[in-house]
Amino acid sequence: xxxxKIKLDRSDLMVAFQSLLEAYGSQGWWxxxxxFEVMIGAILTQNTAWQNVEKAxxxxxxxxxxxxxxxxxxxxxxxxxxIRPSGYFxxxxxxxxxxxxxxxxxxxxxALRELETIKLRELLLSVKGVGPxxxxxxxxxxxxxxxxxxxxxxxxxxxxxxxxxxxxxxxxLRAGFESALGPDVDLFNEYHALIVxxxxxxxxxxxxxxxxxxxxxxxxx
DNA sequence: ACCCAGGGTCATA
DNA sequence: TATGACCATGGG
Numbered sequence: 001x002x003x004x005k006i007k008l009d010r011s012d013l014m015v016a017f018q019s020l021l022e023a024y025g026s027q028g029w030w031x032x033x034x035x036f037e038v039m040i041g042a043i044l045t046q047n048t049a050w051q052n053v054e055k056a057x058x059x060x061x062x063x064x065x066x067x068x069x070x071x072x073x074x075x076x077x078x079x080x081x082x083i084r085p086s087g088y089f090x091x092x093x094x095x096x097x098x099x100x101x102x103x104x105x106x107x108x109x110x111a112l113r114e115l116e117t118i119k120l121r122e123l124l125l126s127v128k129g130v131g132p133x134x135x136x137x138x139x140x141x142x143x144x145x146x147x148x149x150x151x152x153x154x155x156x157x158x159x160x161x162x163x164x165x166x167x168x169x170x171x172x173l174r175a176g177f178e179s180a181l182g183p184d185v186d187l188f189n190e191y192h193a194l195i196v197x198x199x200x201x202x203x204x205x206x207x208x209x210x211x212x213x214x215x216x217x218x219x220x221x
Numbered sequence: 222a223c224c225c226a227g228g229g230t231c232a233t234a
Numbered sequence: 235t236a237t238g239a240c241c242a243t244g245g246g
Contacts, residue, residue, distance in 0.1 A: 041227095042227085043228095045226085045227050045228085046226095046227085046228040046229065047225090047226060047227085047228045047229085048226055048227080048228085049225085049226045049227080050226085050227060051226095052226080053227085087226085088228095088229095091229085091230090095229090128229090128230080129228095129229065129230080130229085131228060131229045131230085132228090132229095133227080133228060133229090134228070134229080137227080149227090151227060151228090152226095152227090152228090153227080192227085193227095195227095196227050199227090200226090200227080
């Protein structure tokens, strides 16, 4: 037997959450003015620093290529050059177009909003270039659905806290967090943002956050 | 010069 | 199921 089990319960997770919230404050995610911008950003930020994504988004806006129809009408090469700062620009240009084609085919985001979360998630995952984390970013931050986003930081931090092994399949961890916390859009929103904030500034390669602003009272690895 | 970033796809065993 | 190669710019 000996299967490493997940030990996620609400009280432990809330202690960690409060600790992060007190240290960094409310993050106000997602950085984006519209649901469309959130979704485009979710694709562009795949394995990429957000700072570079902002440049790409600004380029698209400035070129007037920041809408479903404009992106579909633009040439592949043009989109690729505009999003160059975000890396993987050829692949991501195709992913943006694939996604806009999907939006058009589905009748726009208003039509998607009518769907149940499970069905919407399946549809998003059916788009080439949209994997589980990207889909969940969209569900949580563009559609306000109670979906807990799992990323590499989440795996590392809660693995260090001894709550998970860290190498569980994506769906196992997502179900674990959602089950322990219960559906709560605002909590999931703030929690994921705080995890990224904490990891980004203090726990990139360090085993412990020695330079963490939580200092000696830091209980978050 | 090296490492990593708010991942995902595809081929292979 | 589970690795590995690949995609590519920019900041530390």
